[in-house]
Amino acid sequence: MADQQDDLRALLNYSGEPTWERAVAKAREEVDRLDHVTLNIAVTGVTGAGKSSFVNAIRGLQEPEEGSAPTGVKVTTKKLEEYPHPTMPNVKIWDLPGVGGEQFKAKTYMKDVKFQTYDFFIIVSASRFTENDIMLANEIKKTEKNFYFVRSKTDNDVANEGRKRVSEEATLENIRNSCEDNLSTFGSPPVFLITSHNLERFDFQELVNTLEGDLPDHKRDALVMSLPVYSKECLDKKYSEFKKAAWAVAITSGGIAAVPVPGLSLACDVAMVVSFLTRCYFSFGLNDKSLEKMSERVNKPILAMVRESSLVMAIAEESSLTTKIARRLAVAGVIESLCILVPVAGNIAAAGVSFVSTQSVLLEGLKELYSVAKRVIEMAELP
Numbered sequence: 001m002a003d004q005q006d007d008l009r010a011l012l013n014y015s016g017e018p019t020w021e022r023a024v025a026k027a028r029e030e031v032d033r034l035d036h037v038t039l040n041i042a043v044t045g046v047t048g049a050g051k052s053s054f055v056n057a058i059r060g061l062q063e064p065e066e067g068s069a070p071t072g073v074k075v076t077t078k079k080l081e082e083y084p085h086p087t088m089p090n091v092k093i094w095d096l097p098g099v100g101g102e103q104f105k106a107k108t109y110m111k112d113v114k115f116q117t118y119d120f121f122i123i124v125s126a127s128r129f130t131e132n133d134i135m136l137a138n139e140i141k142k143t144e145k146n147f148y149f150v151r152s153k154t155d156n157d158v159a160n161e162g163r164k165r166v167s168e169e170a171t172l173e174n175i176r177n178s179c180e181d182n183l184s185t186f187g188s189p190p191v192f193l194i195t196s197h198n199l200e201r202f203d204f205q206e207l208v209n210t211l212e213g214d215l216p217d218h219k220r221d222a223l224v225m226s227l228p229v230y231s232k233e234c235l236d237k238k239y240s241e242f243k244k245a246a247w248a249v250a251i252t253s254g255g256i257a258a259v260p261v262p263g264l265s266l267a268c269d270v271a272m273v274v275s276f277l278t279r280c281y282f283s284f285g286l287n288d289k290s291l292e293k294m295s296e297r298v299n300k301p302i303l304a305m306v307r308e309s310s311l312v313m314a315i316a317e318e319s320s321l322t323t324k325i326a327r328r329l330a331v332a333g334v335i336e337s338l339c340i341l342v343p344v345a346g347n348i349a350a351a352g353v354s355f356v357s358t359q360s361v362l363l364e365g366l367k368e369l370y371s372v373a374k375r376v377i378e379m380a381e382l383p
């Protein structure tokens with residue numbers, strides 16, 4: 001009885017709601033949002049600006065990987081292409097041709113690309129922003145959507161100037177000044193200097209911080225969860241988003257919201273726990289594909305190290321069948337390893353302790369995945 005009281009108190013506390021019913025309703029809403037929130041990012045700019053490379057970079061893909069946008073030195077993006085995120089299909093990045101081509105005239109551009117679809121626009125340039133870019137920014141402004149100027153290929157400039165013994169700081173300063181001049185008729189908005197080959201360099205984090213500040217809460221969560229892991233700061237943000245969501249998943253999982261049923265021994269509970277941790281696993285970049293890429297990039301055997309975690313291994317076995325199937329296949333093996341990880345999970349028998357216990361399983365599982373992901377970042381020597 002005392003346990004049930006504690007449980008209820010904890011549940012109300014996490015939800016911030018005064019009653020059980022309202023807490024459960026809010027939890028369902030949060031979980032639903034986690035599953036269904038959409039985010040549509042439009043990337044535009046002149047031919048060769050680096051749009052497709054940027055689209056790939058923010059989806060954590062590299063050409064010629066399956067699902068990546070084709071890039072190259074000849075004109076490759078002629079029509080608008082939709083690229084769903086590889087593990088979060090509701091997050092879509094749209095590779096749009098720049099204004100000024102045969103099919104995309106400035107006057108009708110916004111209508112032609114169905115501007116209502118997008119949450120915001122990224123205008124990419126590899127050098128100066130053109131008249132067309134500025135015209136486009138003006139058109140976007142009229143629709144009250146947000147847009148951001150991104151200067152790509154900064155790595156090339158730093159390397160080229162470096163050969164002339166110009167420091168990185170001086171080069172970045174020069175590019176920034178020249179972009180500001182270039183956009184002076186537009187009130188010199190901020191320009192984010194990036195390289196699609198290494199998101200951890202230059203202003204990419206600044207861009208993400210700015211987007212986060214401008215997006216509504218649920219869209220911001222989708223952005224944070226979907227970005228590839230390129231730095232410890234980025235991983236920490238993801239960890240804190242997932243931690244924030246754990247209470248809602250714990251309430252919604254299985255019987256707690258309905259009739260009293262045994263906690264983790266029930267398939268639906270298990271399915272939700274597996275599904276939540278599988279989502280974290282992908283978001284933290286712990287899946288084989290991401291790790292292989294990382295290992296190759298830094299030339300270190302990261303994959304082998306990560307496989308020392310029994311939880312990661314258990315999820316890896318399930319998730320090879322995709323998250324959706326893992327959700328249905330609440331295989332006991334995964335939960336066994338969770339139980340080893342979290343002793344309390346083994347004791348879940350009564351519905352009365354279900355919330356606190358399920359939540360602690362989620363949080364402990366999450367912590368384990370986070371600590372493995374953090375070791376990956378350290379090993380890869382990312383900032």
Ligand SMILES: Nc1nc2c(ncn2[C@@H]2O[C@H](COP(=O)(O)OP(=O)(O)OP(=O)(O)O)[C@@H](O)[C@H]2O)c(=O)[nH]1
Pocket residue numbers: 045046047048049050051052053054070071072073074075076077078097098152153154155156194195196197
């Ligand atoms: N060094 C460097 N090269 C880049 C970067 N972004 C793109 N590139 C290269 O620039 C070329 C053009 O890049 P794309 O991403 O295909 O450019 P795009 O804007 O999609 O081009 P179109 O589809 O033809 O309009 C490719 O060879 C890329 O590898 C970058 O940040 N740094």
Ligand SMILES: [Mg+2]
Pocket residue numbers: 051052053070071076077095
């Ligand atoms: Mg392209």
